[in-house]
Amino acid sequence: MERLSRGQRLTDLAVAALLALVGVLEIWVPFESLMGDGSRVVSTIGVLWYAAHLSQRRSRPWVALAGLLVWPLLGLVVGADDMHLLFFGQLIPTLVLAYTIARHATGRYRWIGTLGVVAFVTFADLFVPLLREPSELIYHWGNLTLVYLVGHGLRVSADRAAREAVRAHDAESRVREAELAAIADERARIARELHDIVAHSMGMIVVQAGAAEQVVEDDPAFARRALSTIRTTGSSALSEMRRLVGVLRDPAPGADFAPQPGLSALPDLVETARAGGLDVRLQVEGDREELPAGVDLAAYRIVQEALTNVRRHSAASCADVHLAVGPSAVRIEVTDGGPARPVAGPPGHGLVGMRERAALYGGRLEAAPQGTGFTVRAELPLERV
Known part of the structure; x- marks a missing residue:
């Protein structure tokens, strides 16, 4: 059973109601399309029965298919020769059902539904004399085939579009994953380079501090210059360290420890x-x-x-x-x-x-x-x- 939105269910109900209204008007006005002799009350019951079942053509497809049984059952009750033949009350709903099967049916219902429609039309051709005329056979079988092919074509197009959408989504996901991987690799590389810069700065601070300690009494001017260098280098290293903690460091084996270029x-x-x-x-x-x-x-x-x-x-x-x-x-x-x-x-x-x-x-x-x-x-x- 296909899960439908509220709008789709309302659409199916509206189509069924329209078919019922036009079918009843065809009987009681009557329209020129009305053929044969029969009970208007019985025909009206058949039209309403068929339309009620068609209102479930997508939400409960087996119920819609069961609606076809109304006409053979009525034919057995009143006789096939005494039934009305309806364009809007019988043929159009059958074409709608055939289109729905070709367009939306899934699984075994698709084939059973197709065979059911074919069997229904064949039954009508065999037992209703007015439908045995060659022009009638060509007309209703031609329309049935055309409607079924249209539904099937739209189904194939929709399936192809869905597959392309999935393929595009997969390709976009792969590109995004590759981009994220590239970002992670680049951040790891940046982290390694910043680590080398900070390590070099720390080494310079240690050397300058050691030199200043040795000459602080004998050469105060040199010690002050060393301390100034330590302050500048330490401030720069601190800025780089702030950036480094925001980047994942993942050193690769065999990393290059050569001095970083500038x-x-x-x-x-x-x-x-x-x-x-x-x-x-x-x-x-x-x-x-x-x-x-x-x-x-x-x-x-x-x-x-x-x-x-x-x-x-x-x-x-x-x-x-x-x-x-x-x-x-x-x-x-x-x-x-x-x-x-x-x-x-x-x-x-x-x-x-x-x-x-x-x-x-x-x-x-x-x-x-x-x-x-x-x-x-x-x-x-x-x-x-």
């Missing part, structure tokens, strides 16, 4: 890209020497990933890298001339990683087509210590 390594990065066939034009504005270590690393990684995306996804032969270090933020822009080219295999997660790095420092990243090419813009706010 913007000072951009020339080497540009030379590597040029060696790979991409002509990179680098423009740097502002003083990058006093940047916090975490921001320095994040800016480098964003430029690195943006250039990697140019090599992977663009047919451009050159790219422009513009880096501006201001008093309140570091601004990065990487532009290529395109055009884009298709890449085999699953999509990468470079943009996800860049956005994660920018968000970690309260910044933002925009990546969008520009002309025939593509542009990545990032802004990393500075917290001067």
Whole structure:
């Protein structure tokens, strides 16, 4: 049994009521479609019986199918020759039932219902003389076949649409899972890098504190400079530690413990890209020497990933890298001339990683087509210590 909404049940009741009304009017007006001689009262009972059963055609389909029995039973009571033949009271409801079976029936009811309708129409052809005319046979069998095929076609289309919707949902779920996995991997990588920065800062503090302790009486000026360095380094390390506790650290086996790169390594990065066939034009504005270590690393990684995306996804032969270090933020822009080219295999997660790095420092990243090419813009706010 199909579970119906209230609106669907009301629709079925309205259709059944309309069929009953038109069928009764066909008998008592009467319409020109009324054929044969018979009792109007008996025919009215048959029409109302059939319509009442059809009101359950989707919620209780076996009840609707049982409504077909009314006409053979009445034929046995009053005789087939004395029954009215109704277009609106008999044929139209039968076509509605056939459409419903083809469109909505499931399981064994679909085949039993189809056979029931066919048997009913065949019974009428065999025992009602007016229906044996060739024109009548062609008319009602043609209509029955057409209505059934329409219902079946709509059913196939709906099933195909449902399968496509499920497939699209599964694909979207897989993409989302891959994106979440990429975010987790990128956060773990960022955590490892921040851990190295903090560890380096702590090591520097220990060294400076030891040196200051040794010369605090003999060289107070050196001790003061050491303490100033400790304060600056400790403040920077504390800021990085706040970010680190918000990122899941999951060190991978064989992690790289080499010193983390910064913007000072951009020339080497540009030379590597040029060696790979991409002509990179680098423009740097502002003083990058006093940047916090975490921001320095994040800016480098964003430029690195943006250039990697140019090599992977663009047919451009050159790219422009513009880096501006201001008093309140570091601004990065990487532009290529395109055009884009298709890449085999699953999509990468470079943009996800860049956005994660920018968000970690309260910044933002925009990546969008520009002309025939593509542009990545990032802004990393500075917290001067």
